[in-house]
Each structure stands twice: as C-alpha cells, then as structure tokens.
Amino acid sequence: MSQTQNKQIVLNERPQRGPITDKTFRTETNEIKQPGEGEVLVKVEYVSIDPTMRGWLNDVRSYLPPVQIGAVMRATSIGRVIKSNDSNFKEGDLVFDSFGWQEYWTGPGKAIQKRVTPEGGRDIDHMGLYGLTGMTAYVGLFEIGKLEDGDHVVISGAAGAVGQIATQIAVAHPKCKVTAIAGSQEKLDYLKKLGAHNVLNYKDADFKKQFKAIDNIDVYFDNVGGEILDLALGQLNPYARIIACGAISAYNAEKPTPIYNYFNLVSMKSTMRGFIVLDHADKFKQGSEYLAGLVKENKLKADYHVTYGLDTCVNTLRDMFEGKNFGKTVVSLKDQKEQEEEGFGKSRL
Ligand SMILES: NC(=O)c1ccc[n+]([C@@H]2O[C@H](COP(=O)([O-])OP(=O)(O)OC[C@H]3O[C@@H](n4cnc5c(N)ncnc54)[C@H](OP(=O)(O)O)[C@@H]3O)[C@@H](O)[C@H]2O)c1
Known part of the structure; x- marks a missing residue:
C-alpha cells in the first residue's frame, strides 16, 4: 500500500x-x-x-x-x-x-x-435499498405504521431516500392508495413513475387547498414535520397511524412550527409513534428479503x-x-x- x-x-x-x-x-x-x-x-x-x-x-x-x-x-x-x-x-x-x-x-x-x-x-x-434507508421505510410502514390493505398512505419527503422506497412499498401493497409529497415538478414526475396515485408539491401557493382535497388519511409517513404534519393531523381517518420518522423542516429552523391539529389524535383515536431504525435490527433480515422480493417482481427500484x-x-x-x-x-x-x-x-x- x-x-x-x-x-x-x-x-x-x-x-x-x-x-x-x-x-x-x-x-x-x-x-x-x-x-x-x-x-x-x-x-x-x-x-x-x-x-x-x-x-x-x-x-x-x-x-x-x-x-x-x-x-x-x-x-x-x-x-x-x-x-x-x-x-x-x-x-x-x-x-x-x-x-x-x-x-x-x-x-x-x-x-x-x-x-x-x-x-x-x-x-x-x-x-x-438494503441499508438503513430501506430498513427505515420497511420498519416505518409495517412495524410503526401497521400498514393494512386498502389504506390511504400519505408520504412526505417522498422523492428522497426513505420516501422513494416507502412510496414504492405502499404502491405495491394490496389496494393501497398513495399520495406522495415533494418540492418540485421534476420530483412529482419521478413519483408518478414510481406509481404514486396522487402527487402534491408543498411549494405550490395553493398547497394547503390541494392537501384539503385529498381523501382522509390512514397512514401518514412523516419525513418533514412542521406544517405538513399539522395538515395531516387535521385530516385523519379514525384509527390512523402517523409514522414519526423525521422532521427535516425543523432541523435548520430558527424556531419550531406550531401544531394546531394535535387533538385529532384523540378524536380520531389515532396514534403517532416515533422510532429510530437502529433499534429494529431484529427486523432487518426480514426487511431485506421483503424488499428483494419487490425488486424481483419489478415493483421496486x-x-x-x-x-x-x-x-x-x-x-x-x-x-x-x-x-x-x-x-x-x-x-x-x-x-x-x-x-x-x-x-x-x-x-x-
Ligand atoms: N427515524 C429514523 O430512524 C430515520 C432514519 C433515516 C432517516 N430519517 C429521517 O427521514 C427523513 C428523510 O431522510 P432521508 O435520508 O430519506 O433524506 P432525503 O429525503 O433523501 O432528503 C431530504 C429531503 O427533504 C426535503 N426537504 C428539505 N427541506 C425540507 C423542508 N423544509 N420541508 C419539506 N421537505 C424538505 C428535500 O426534498 P424536497 O425537494 O421534496 O423538498 C430533500 O431532498 C429525514 O427527516 C430523516 O431525518 C429517520
């Protein structure tokens, strides 16, 4: 050497x-x-x-x-x-x-x-795919989000590392409907290619209006926190699950964004659970096999x-x-x- x-x-x-x-x-x-x-x-x-x-x-x-x-x-x-x-x-x-x-x-x-x-x-x-990114998407949706057939799944940060895999897992899941959120038209086009049924750009001037027009939510995969989390809280179905994966909107922020719709967790009998993927190493083998299966079926890239x-x-x-x-x-x-x-x-x- x-x-x-x-x-x-x-x-x-x-x-x-x-x-x-x-x-x-x-x-x-x-x-x-x-x-x-x-x-x-x-x-x-x-x-x-x-x-x-x-x-x-x-x-x-x-x-x-x-x-x-x-x-x-x-x-x-x-x-x-x-x-x-x-x-x-x-x-x-x-x-x-x-x-x-x-x-x-x-x-x-x-x-x-x-x-x-x-x-x-x-x-x-x-x-x-088979590293912490893929495992975060897998553990988030199945262990924390308790993904079920037919759920309406909303994913923020959807064109990023975790988001793109979570989007494809949800798209592949029986009868699920997926709304994917990202910050540019190019990303929305990409998410459509991944199979998302509905795509929203959170930078659009009328984003809030667009968000209010989507169906109520069964599973919200939260990568960004802040205002989008608050909107999601305002639109939960009964027994919804919020996967608190990350809050990138807060990492560089001067002060936290207020959350107004918190009480819907109570009225909609819903759960919001944070997790750190490193704590779920016992699920990684299963997760890798699951993702490899989707790759084989050409449902995941x-x-x-x-x-x-x-x-x-x-x-x-x-x-x-x-x-x-x-x-x-x-x-x-x-x-x-x-x-x-x-x-x-x-x-x-
Ligand atoms: N809990 C865990 O164990 C775990 C593990 C891994 C990652 N995470 C978390 O998961 C999230 C995604 O991580 P990642 O590695 O997959 O990153 P990533 O999504 O590949 O990259 C971050 C993306 O966030 C979006 N973003 C940046 N600022 C934003 C803002 N103010 N509001 C909304 N979106 C914003 C950007 O996309 P746009 O163009 O769409 O804005 C950017 O591409 C992060 O919050 C991260 O901390 C958690």
Missing part, C-alpha cells in the same frame, strides 16, 4: 441555529493509523449523507451523542479491508460501519460488519444521488436541505469514471 495519508473532514465548530456554515467543518490530512492486534485497516468507498447529521452537530441529548469538536464527522459507510490483523477478515472483504467522512478507517474488526453483495447486486445498495470525492461531502449535505437530491444521497470515494460507466450518479429509473 503506497498511500500513507488519510484525508478527513472534522467538526470545526458547532453551527448556531440555522444551516451549517463554511466554518462548521475543516479538512485535515493525517498519517494513516496502522492496525494493531485484532484491528483492520479499511479503505472507505462510499459515505452516507443524511439529514440527521445536522442534529448530530448540536450539543443536545439525542439518540446518539453529539459529534465532538475536532472529531471526524460521523457517517455510515462502506469500504474494503486492505490490511487485517483480525482472523475474521481478509484483504478485499466488503465491510459496513460508521467509518465517517474520511478516506481510511482503522479499528477493531469486532466493531464492524462484513457484507456480501449478491451476484448481480451493487455494493451501493448496502447504503440505500432504488435511485441514488451520487457525488464524487470527500471534498463534496459538506456541499452535498447542504444541498440536501435544498432538495437537490433524488433518492439516497451518497458520496463515492471511488474512481468517478469507473463509477459513471456503471451508471451511478444518473437516475436509474
């Missing part, structure tokens, strides 16, 4: 309320740490970009501790073992963990997971928004808050030309 330096993006300072700034992160180059006994050295190939990263930058109590100042930015990742002092791993093994925004990771083999890509599959699917090189991580995260991604957002640290030849970075739908 000729490479000796490891480029890393570390947290430089915590952003105040609002979006990340040019000072939030800084790039460092350090010597690659050689693996000790029981350790492996991993060359990172893909790093994830997720809305939740904004929350990890705040010094508050949450489902994971905040990223510390000076620490490598946390990110789930896929890589290949290039040196191993752990008998369970050999050079070339594909591995998954939170390797972070850096080119190389060194640490104990027992802390990371080996992954095998099935023949004809793509390594990138460990980040999206995963789209990726890929940028190239570690230097793109920060702007790609910013862009996500402006809705520039379709599907799962991933930064590839692999050779761009080689990847483009494989079809990455272009819509695969």
Whole structure:
C-alpha cells in the first residue's frame, strides 16, 4: 500500500441555529493509523449523507451523542479491508460501519460488519435499498405504521431516500392508495413513475387547498414535520397511524412550527409513534428479503444521488436541505469514471 495519508473532514465548530456554515467543518490530512492486534485497516468507498447529521452537530441529548469538536464527522459507510490483523477478515472483504467522512478507517474488526453483495447486486445498495434507508421505510410502514390493505398512505419527503422506497412499498401493497409529497415538478414526475396515485408539491401557493382535497388519511409517513404534519393531523381517518420518522423542516429552523391539529389524535383515536431504525435490527433480515422480493417482481427500484470525492461531502449535505437530491444521497470515494460507466450518479429509473 503506497498511500500513507488519510484525508478527513472534522467538526470545526458547532453551527448556531440555522444551516451549517463554511466554518462548521475543516479538512485535515493525517498519517494513516496502522492496525494493531485484532484491528483492520479499511479503505472507505462510499459515505452516507443524511439529514440527521445536522442534529448530530448540536450539543443536545439525542439518540446518539453529539459529534465532538475536532472529531471526524460521523457517517455510515462502506469500504474494503486492505490490511487485517483480525482472523475474521481478509484483504478485499466488503465491510459496513460508521467509518465517517474520511478516506481510511482503522479499528477493531469486532466493531464492524462484513457484507456480501449478491451476484448481480451493487455494493451501493448496502447504503440505500438494503441499508438503513430501506430498513427505515420497511420498519416505518409495517412495524410503526401497521400498514393494512386498502389504506390511504400519505408520504412526505417522498422523492428522497426513505420516501422513494416507502412510496414504492405502499404502491405495491394490496389496494393501497398513495399520495406522495415533494418540492418540485421534476420530483412529482419521478413519483408518478414510481406509481404514486396522487402527487402534491408543498411549494405550490395553493398547497394547503390541494392537501384539503385529498381523501382522509390512514397512514401518514412523516419525513418533514412542521406544517405538513399539522395538515395531516387535521385530516385523519379514525384509527390512523402517523409514522414519526423525521422532521427535516425543523432541523435548520430558527424556531419550531406550531401544531394546531394535535387533538385529532384523540378524536380520531389515532396514534403517532416515533422510532429510530437502529433499534429494529431484529427486523432487518426480514426487511431485506421483503424488499428483494419487490425488486424481483419489478415493483421496486432504488435511485441514488451520487457525488464524487470527500471534498463534496459538506456541499452535498447542504444541498440536501435544498432538495437537490433524488433518492439516497451518497458520496463515492471511488474512481468517478469507473463509477459513471456503471451508471451511478444518473437516475436509474
Ligand atoms: N427515524 C429514523 O430512524 C430515520 C432514519 C433515516 C432517516 N430519517 C429521517 O427521514 C427523513 C428523510 O431522510 P432521508 O435520508 O430519506 O433524506 P432525503 O429525503 O433523501 O432528503 C431530504 C429531503 O427533504 C426535503 N426537504 C428539505 N427541506 C425540507 C423542508 N423544509 N420541508 C419539506 N421537505 C424538505 C428535500 O426534498 P424536497 O425537494 O421534496 O423538498 C430533500 O431532498 C429525514 O427527516 C430523516 O431525518 C429517520
């Protein structure tokens, strides 16, 4: 191995309320740490970009501790073992963990997971379709949302990573009707291609009026919180289920959006339940098999928004808050030309 330096993006300072700034992160180059006994050295190939990263930058109590100042930015990742002092791993093994925004990771083999890509599959699917993204959509709809035949399912953030998979699962479910919400005409066209029965652009001036014209809701898959959540609360069927998956509209907000329709949870005997996908690892095997089944039946496709090189991580995260991604957002640290030849970075739908 000729490479000796490891480029890393570390947290430089915590952003105040609002979006990340040019000072939030800084790039460092350090010597690659050689693996000790029981350790492996991993060359990172893909790093994830997720809305939740904004929350990890705040010094508050949450489902994971905040990223510390000076620490490598946390990110789930896929890589290949290039040196191993752990008998369970050999050079070339594909591995998954939170390797972070850096080119190389060194640490104990027992802390990371080996992954095998099935023949004809793509390594990138460990980040999206069969990764936490796909599992969030699956667990959200079935474990939290208790999806039933014939439900009217409304999904916000529907053209994003979790949203696109949730949309397709709901479309494939017997007799369900799916209303998908996103922020541009291009995304609405994409959602129609995914099979959504009804599509709404939340940026339209008359969005509220359009929303009020849809049928009452059995399942609301909430990726965005805020005003859209409030509208959904105002339009529940009895025994509706709200899947509190995320609230991207709040992550950069100066102050929370008021919720006026809360009492409908009582009058419509409905439930709203939050969840963190990491707590549902016991369902991942079942979830992967379910999604693979839909893929086989040609009812599910995963789209990726890929940028190239570690230097793109920060702007790609910013862009996500402006809705520039379709599907799962991933930064590839692999050779761009080689990847483009494989079809990455272009819509695969
Ligand atoms: N609970 C869990 O375990 C879990 C796991 C994974 C993700 N999540 C949550 O699920 C949600 C989706 O995550 P993802 O990874 O799939 O991200 P994503 O949907 O791929 O990307 C975020 C999308 O949110 C939309 N957006 C941005 N600002 C918005 C705003 N102010 N109002 C409405 N929409 C806005 C943008 O699309 P538009 O163009 O449509 O605006 C953007 O493309 C996030 O809230 C995330 O935190 C939760």
